[in-house]
Amino acid sequence: MTLAPVLIGVPLMAALLCVFLGRRAAAVSAAASVVTLAIGSVIAFGSFAVPAERALGGLVYVDALSGLIVLIVALVSAIAALYAVAYVRNAVATGEIAPAQVRWFYFWLQLSIAAMFAVPLLNNLGLMWVAVEMTTLTTALLVAFFRRGHALEAAWKYLMIGAVGLAFGLFGLLLTYYAASHALGEAASALAWDELRAHASALDPSLMRVAFALVLVGFGTKAGLAPMHTWLPDAHGQAPTPVSVLLSGALLNCALYGVLRFHLLATGTLGVQFSSDLLLGIGALSILVAVPFVLVQHDLKRLLAYSSVEHMGIVALAVGIGGPLALFAAAFHMLNHALAKSTLFVAAGALGQGYGTLRLARLHGAIEVAPLPALGLVLGTLAITGTPPFAPFTSEFGIAQAGFLGRPSALVGAVVLLAGTVLVFGGMLFHVLRVAVGTSPGRPHKAAFPFAASFIGLPLAALLVMGVWLPPALRNGFTAVAGVLGVVP
């Protein structure tokens, strides 16, 4: 697993290069993202096959779960970086971004990618917390990149809520460290995740309950779970689209990864019941909270942001239900959501730049003017709202099936899932249909739609195929992740 540090190093180096090679920063970032995609896939599919392994003297720990997150971050960062090339060029053309700022855009972009890769790879819980905090800090300035009042407001709230949330996360982490050092003695590795996991039963139960609650609220804030999601629509709505892709597709999953790690610790100490019920409750709450905001929404990207809140809720719900089927479906759903949400944001970004606004009231008849993003938007919406034959339906079907077979609270969760997805389907399609079809008011200039966005067809095709047939490599991957999440020592 010597590739792990390389995976973090490449974006770091790219970030530095971007600053120095100002003009060709876009090319550097795109190339770096392709390289990380290759390395990430190798690490991910490697981790699916072989059981967990440590590297760099225990500093790095890669098992199936971290492999999945690495794969998601690799895919999403590739889409984001490739789309950023065209997006930034358009933004510079329309004067939204000053040419001098371009290098800093890519600098922070690659830095945040590096931080996101670090989260799943680091074995030490403290360092993982630092990595998550770094993802917040590196993306904060990106959210405020457009220097508009709204963007600054979004960035400020993003930073403040994120920092307070993670502070509570740190406090939870601290209590875990106390319980671990109290039980395992002074070993500095008391914060190494796999050690803790092995000795989880020895930890003090009452402390671990408080610690899990703190961590769930702390990392939950970063994962956009309700009621700590309030920063998410502002940040994703105001950020430049490639950053929204990164935030929605990759960052939420990293934060959720943190929650899942502690969920495994909590199950080790307290048994499955306590933390699963908490996860199930907060998941169902997130789905229900997202519904009203999708129904009466006035901005396209905020609509997609609330959809992310809903889908993080679905994944939490799935892990809460537990059992091999639900955990397999949870892992599957994380990948589906990342792919579908990235395509949606790319299509929304293309339309936003074309029409010059993202207000749903002024976006009409896109199919006539920009057929490809309009089609991408509609197909993406059908996919993200869990409509067969797209893959998100398959994973949600698996979660609902596990819910119906599981304990009463799981059944309630499955019913909330079905009802929530139907309502969100109605709301989102109502808005997206008015955007995509009908007659477009003005003639947005054709140049808006860059070549880069034309490749959103790739993830959509993948989602369509995975809806019915899973490549064996991915199937084993999800089974391995289900194994990691499900094993009770």
Add this chain to the structure above:
Amino acid sequence: MNDAGAVVDGLAVALLAVALFSVTIRGLVAGVWILVAQSALLALVAATMALWSGATHMWAAAFLTLTVRAIAVPAVLLWILRAVALRRETRPLLSTRHALILALALTLIAFFAAGRLELADAFPAHNALPVSLALIFVGLLLMTTRRKAVSQLVGLITIENGIFLAGLIATLGMPLFVEIGIFFDLLVAVGVTAVLTLRINEHFDTMNTDQLRRLRG
């Protein structure tokens, strides 16, 4: 042995006093200087802990606290205030009297909650943990009642200090490289916030976060 515990208890009480005082003052620069005081007291606590436990990394933690929390962060805050030429906080949401009463109530809750945490055989300073919880609650109170961006940042750093104190007491500090990571993280956070505050001030030509309420629904 218990004299170390007594010293830490004394310092903890001092910390609590400083925190309660910060709730009452209006001046922003005064707020920053309160942070310096808090950080200094924390450094002393770390030092006594190092003396008591003899652990070498405690000394490093104490030194780091002094340089980062007591010197670097306040320096950045003061630079912001000078760049923005802002002196006073506008009228906060809660009047001083109410804020103080609320702060005292929160402190009581903190003592009650800490009791429940029964960190039995931690460092013998039995009232240091409640103080850290009090610091966290007061910091949150500062953030939710102040309007100016910088004072919200001061509230945030108070919360961080509270957690750091709890860390010192309960587990003699985190493993060293984690400690370094957290400090580095705090520094970068303050830096980024500083840049953001300047941009907000440049765009809205005021630090009042009431401007930042237009993203709704």
Add this chain to the structure above:
Amino acid sequence: MSEAVTAAGLAFLQLAVFLALAPGVNGLIKQIKALLQGRRGPPLLQPYFDIFKLLRKDSVVSDHASAVFRWAPAVYAAAFATAALLLPVLWTPAPLAGWGDALALVGLFALARFALALAGLDTGSAFGGMGSSREVAVAALAEPAILLALFAVAWRSGGTDLSGMSAWLQTHGAAALAPSQLLAAGALVIAVIAETGRVPADNPDTHLELTMIHEGMLLEYSGRPLGILMWASLLKQTVLFALLIALFFPFGLASSAAELPLALAVLVLKLGALGLMMSLVESSSAKLRILKVPELLGAASALALLALVAEVVVG
């Protein structure tokens, strides 16, 4: 092969009998009504003279009319001719009993109504449209009453076969007429009045545009087609009377060639009795406004429903 010939012969015999009697029944009703109203009235054979006069006269066809106008009389007459042969009033099993039952009878009535209503619309005149619209509206309310009544009657013999129903009554005798059958008979009588366009529902004798339902559709016809249509509508009336006879007093049917003349006489007597009843009803009640007809037919449906409930509960 031989009994097929006799069956065909029997069928044409029954058809001939129906065609012969149809105008007579109407003449009889007019005669009795005139008597009750203290006037001489047209001679009994007047309908025969009218029909044969019309069959020999030339006809005037509207230039807007299409093939529907030309073929409607044929379809209208054919429907009732076939319906006539389904009824066991002359011979025990009806000539076409094997091919259709009570529901087929109702279907044939619907086919005739469909053809004539379209013909009414075809010439584009407002009166034709009004006639068709009111005809189908009234029929829409009459049909549920007929169906429910037929269900009540079919209840006792198990199936909807007309010959089966009347055979059951013959074997069990008049005493077996349970109260539900009387209710069904009442419903059917009201429905028959509405279908044949007699007084409470529609006035067959008048040509006042605003009141006529059935006549409205025939307004544009003249000469031979009008003759055919008149004869067919009279046949319709006789078929409906025969339906009542077949269901409720099917006595004195012929089962062998010898008894045919007797059966014929009995049929004439029964038709005369029904004609008498109809004229009594007509002279004792005034024509209802078109929007009051639904109440009448509503009552008919209620009666039929009561019959069913009585049948189901009493058994």
Add this chain to the structure above:
Amino acid sequence: MLTGPLPGLVLTWQIDGLSAFFALVILSISAVTGIYALGNGRHHASFPGSGGLYVLFVFAMLGVVVAGDAFTFLIAWETMSLVSFALVLTEHRREEVRRAAWVYVVMTHTATAFIVSAFLLLARGSGSLVFAEWTAHASASDAGIASVIFVLGLVGFGTKAGMIPLHIWLPQAHPVAPAHVSALMSGVMIKLGIYGLLRLSFDWLAPGPAWWGALILGLGAASAVLGVLYALMEHDLKRLLAYHSVENIGIILFGVGAAVMARALGLGAIVALALSAALFHVANHATFKALLFMGAGAIDSAVGTRDLERLGGLVRRMPFTALSFLVGSAAISALPPLNGFASEWLTFQSLLQLGRLAEEPQTALLPLLAGGALALTGALAVACFVKAFGVSFLALPRSTQAAAAREVGALELIPMATLALLCIALGLAAVPVVTAIGSLVPAAMLPHDGPALGLAAPAGGRLVLPGIALALPTFGALALLLPRLLGPVRARVAETWACGIALQPVHEYTAMAFAKPIRLMFRDIVRPVRDIGVVHRSGTRFVASVHYRSHIAPIFERYVYEALTDRLVAMARVVRTLQNGSLQTYLAYLFAALLVALVLAR
């Protein structure tokens, strides 16, 4: 047997008699409408690839009937809905098209959610998603859950079938879709709702309580009567036909309901009779509804409008369309000797026999009442199609476009002619067809221990349509030939008499006027709304013009669906105020969440 994307998920196929029957209906109708599409497609805007989508639509429907497990069924089911949603959106520039498409796809998706819940409850009972397992474990599940599954399935499949009160998408989506698409949707797609309901109540669930059948009969009666009443009030030809689909689904539901009730009471012969009646009507309705929609499409492309008030006199200008539309109208009005009459006759028989053989009075009365409703529906259907055919084809053209209409091309006429002949053929060959249906449907669903099926009710009453089809023309010929014995007569052509003035199109009876008596007779159910505007010449009492506008109150849309959505949106607006933009409030939410979590963690 493909391994599915979820652990333990297997994609299987199950083809038995029932799926073969439905596949046959799908293939035959879609072939005919396919040819029609080639001809009719020229007149309407269609987006590239709509031909491909059409083929995918047909394959998706086939997928539904051959699916062997819940997952494949759902994939095929929703693909069918999505593809038809895209096809409905062909003319997306018009606002009502977009609204109709949205209502359609949201209602179908909600129906799918109900179906998914029913499937998962079934899977919970039998431990697998494969249909064969469900049939095997059918008797294991307890009555309570079976009833819940039944109701969920009824709502899900009922929405797809267009059953009242879940029908509102049908009269909105079908008229706006291109003719060949609405022909296929109305003729075949809504039947898959019936297919699902049949599988649910006969294959996957054991014989349930009698109230299942009663519920279907009740909803069937409502669908039939209200469907035809709303159709009568329409003056848009395609909306009229769409409401008729609701009515005919009601008729099919009579058969299904009678079969379900008979199965609950253990009357094997009646189940066979009622089920074959329902399936026979599925085939018949597919033929004449597709024919009528193609006719309406031909009128739309020839005249340019579907509004009955502006058609008229097309019989001379479009004779072949008129003839096939006439045959279709006669068939749907259940007139002998066509196929519509045969299947309605069978439905009447099954309702009567069920009424007679049911022991308790209350279960006996319901089928008989349903028979009354069916009779009322039949008569009203006759009225509706006299109006539809009469007003659009006969007498004088009411608009210049109607006057200038020309016959459509051969590619459109041939499919219509074939379906018209099919209506006649199915009528005449009713007996062999029904026997074939009896043998096709698997024995488990159709215990026909009675005599070989065919148009004979078990206890007497026979229908031989070929016989009647022989008698009618002979007597018709007789009626025309016999008077010739009295000598030749001449027919003179002259103006229609209109009280002395030349006949104008304005004198003709309009569709609205034709339906007026029925509208007044059923005003309590239909609730007509009438507004009359009188414009006087300036300053005088002389009337310059009178505007008469009448429409019927959309009860379901307004009081059920709009009420629901308005309340939902109002609730959403209230919740939206939670995101009020202030950082302090958001921090308060976070702190509250922390307190709750800590309390739970105690």
